[in-house]
Amino acid sequence: MCSELTTDVLIVGGGPTGLMAANELLRQGIDFQIIEKRTKPSQQSRALAIQPRTLETLDQMGLVDRFIKQGFPSPGAKLHFEGTPLAKIEWSHLQTHFPYLMVLPQSKTETILENHLVEQGGSVKRKWEFSHLSIRDGYVHVTAIDPNQREKTMIARYLLACDGAHSPVRKDLNIPFSGEGENTTFFLGDVQVNGLDSTYINVFLTERGLAAFFPFKEEHYRVITVDFSKQHFPHQDALSLVELQESVDRIIPHQFELTDPQWLTQFGTAHRQVPSYRYGPVFFLGDAAHIHNPAGGQGMNLGIQDAANLTWKLALVLSGKGHPDILDTFHTERHPIAEATLKGTSRALKALTIKPPWTKVRNWLGRSVLTSQTMQDKILNQISNLAVHYRSTPHAEKGLDPLISSSALCAGDRVPDLIFLNNNHSTIRLFELLRKPRFLCLYYMEELNASHLSEVMDTIHTLESHFKDQLSSFIISKGGTRKLFKDLPAMLFDVHGEVPSKLGMKMGHLLVIRPDGYVAFHLSSWKSEPALEKINLWLKEQATV
Template identity: 35%
Template sequence: MSGADGLMSEVLVVGAGPVGLMAAGELARRGIAVRVVDRETTRDSLSKALVVHARTLEIMDLGGISDEFVKRGYPAPGLDVSLQRRGRPVSVNLRTLDTRFPYMLVLPQRQTEEILAERLSSYGVTVERGSEVVALEQHPDHVVAAVRAKDGREERIRARYLIGCDGAHSTVRRLLDLPFEGKQLDSLVLIGDVKADVDLVRSRITNLTSSRGFVSLLPFLGDHVRVFAVDFSRQNHTRNDALTLEELQETVNAIAPSKITLTEPSWLTRYVAPSRQVRRIRVDRFFLAGDATHAHSPAAGQGMNMGLQDAANLSWKLAMVLRSQAPTRLLDTYDLERHAVHTSVRHGTDQMFRAFTLTNPALQLARGILTRTVVTRAPVQRRLAGRLSGISINYRHAHLGERRRRAALQPGDRVPDADLWIAHRASIRLYELLRDPGYGLFVFATADRLAADRRHIAGLIAGVTQTYGPAVRPHLVVDEGVIDPTEMGAPVYVDVAGHFARKLGARHASVFLLRPDGYLAAHHTGLAPDQAVAALAPWCLQH
């Protein structure tokens, strides 16, 4: 065993699945010294997760890698639900979402991992495979993880913080003695990756139900699909019993209204969906993310997306605390924000799964009537699309600072992307401006009042810069006109499409502090430097 006297890492990430790769990549992008260990010697070849939702793609956009995801996947504009063997399906449409990504991106998990691994490698970080954590120690200013290699050698790794991204059977969670509370759901699920000859719209995710059970078809690029099925007549098996193509074909034949021929299986398995969660996701300098902290049914494809969003939420906070740009209490918001989201999503996916697996004929009939009469309404469609995509997730329940009455956006709300214009560039978007480290401070001014307040705006920007330094990057947004940025002390953008004013509810002298993950940290109206400095105080340390 080697000692723990060498150089200390700033963050140790345990687990190199999509969540661990995301956390490590976001930390490395911000200049944090990170190590990644994983007990497996090779990456899992199975693509367990298939859907990347809109909010996750926005997070990737903030990291500059969304285009690579979109290039490798294909966009499903919604999902169809057939509640009887005949008749038109009920659709949930994502095209009306206010996002660059109004769809579900179908992309096998292995490709998600490839993109994230390539980015991590570009920062000079190599995953240390075949390395299993066997013990953890908590110290006042660091942690120590005992890591055992396949050949039996052990190393004691010191780090300022540790993130456990090691899956549903998390060693980190076990060593922290955190119970994984909950249960397994009742129904046995059949899963197959197969080639399908089917007369359905292949761009959508299709859900079919009958008195026998339900089938969900998620098409890949090409002729292959992922089949999820619950067959009420095949619940006498255990999850370890081998699934054959013939069994899956017979189940699909019994439930689907038209013929679907399955061939060329690459993966067949039985699965029991979990509904589990830990009570807290932070223990001092230890954090949990992804399946290590929450596990739920595959309904709506939320599992990996929740984990990737966990990683994005935590990484920027750790980076700013480690760089002494934010108070350590900022780390408390990780548990406050994400645990509530985990609970809400877990309950939502449980309800969806149970709705699809109703066995009582009367309840099945009621489900059909309710779906056809309620789900088709526009307000319900918007609500479902927001929840399915993750666009509606907010952190109002855990915000720092004051809330604003009657504001379009409240602290903790997601900030939509906005098109802006700056001289000598073809175009630029708000999310592109948030890619740089630190918070983004945006002051909005109207052209008719800019001349009178020009000095006050420059004074506010100078005051914030002098107080918080590189932790806060100031910008001025105007509704029209061309302004000399050197005079203002910050880049000047034009709200050329009116997105900034409309989506953020900006008016003259509005001041917004935007988090690196695209949520609103603070908002006030007024150009006094002291007011701005005070509004930012819960989020930043003076430099």
């Protein structure tokens, strides 16, 4: 006998991507179910790096402090070529409140996300395994096996496939996963390293391979090697400490002793991607949508950002406040980001594993590039995901205002965190305002006066009457007559002068920020007519994009 469960969104897979999606849907007030065949969160570290942009996203959720408390903030990386220090790459130059790489095992990331989900009233259906699905009348009908080995039918408006590189959902739908293997075998171990005491990531490149050391908080290191003498053999998961030690010694002879292994494995890599992230009511996120090698520590971050991008759009549609075609922007925004990551990580792996006689050329070019601060900043902004933007997508281009300076933030750009004083003269950050899952409307004037305030209030009243609880409005000013702002609760003071310099806003501008922290649009006028038109672009007229 097969019983039925109904929900708005069914998430298949309880890894970091699925748990992020569940938390965001819960924050948006959307009914969901999440199923996971494992009995508990991952006990292996797997993904390790949390990039600055992901930390910003977690900050907007109010969760970042939990990750910082349990993680290890690595300030940068040291690269060594043939035993000679080549370059020290510093994250501190990044323009963010989190200018470091947070090293945290995936097991802890999953635990933090699941604990928060439970605290907020959600849960993961563990020991539930996806079997197959069908799509009928616009709904997804999923057959799953529950912990008692009984078949259950789950019916959902939408399904999020967050079920990993070997996605059963993707296979059941016969979705292509295009790409190829990279024919590289990696050895991996979480171990103590005697002879190395560094807060930096250390990468050693020699004619015999590469060895990388990532510091954990608990005095262990993640050690990864690509040993040229161990390539082109069938690899398996099993790896001994002796084999890893021999590999390290071959690459950098007799410098470090490895002890106390917590986890040992070996693996190969490939770069693959689904052609479309949306198939009707089914969406692919994280490793189910894209896989690549571990260069740059991107994988888990891509999945978490996929979830942050999609969930607020689902919430708009399911609440009847957004046009269903807004969901197509998940593919148009996120597919190119992963595609570029696949290409970038493939190029990086080829450069890192180049063999003699070309290693000397690689070392010379690497020294030239990585000792340039300008080039370091460019590379790190890409790796940190701070440079990710959606401005080239059709809907973002349609939202551009030709009167806005090209140096100002425009539709699709990431919004940096800013510090304000509120009307009570208390410090408040922009990311704190984004913790309410809605659009954020910022109106900027250098100094309050009665005439400008009347115009702004007219627009605020117009927008709020049309969109009600879908947006929050704030007037930003350097100052003004106290009698004008004393009764305005939504007042922010730009005491650091960051709004013109970091957002590019000028007198009379209106900036609307999406719930995921990217610009919806930036207007040169705060009058209500153009603002209504642009908000409708996101909420009601996506079919015209």
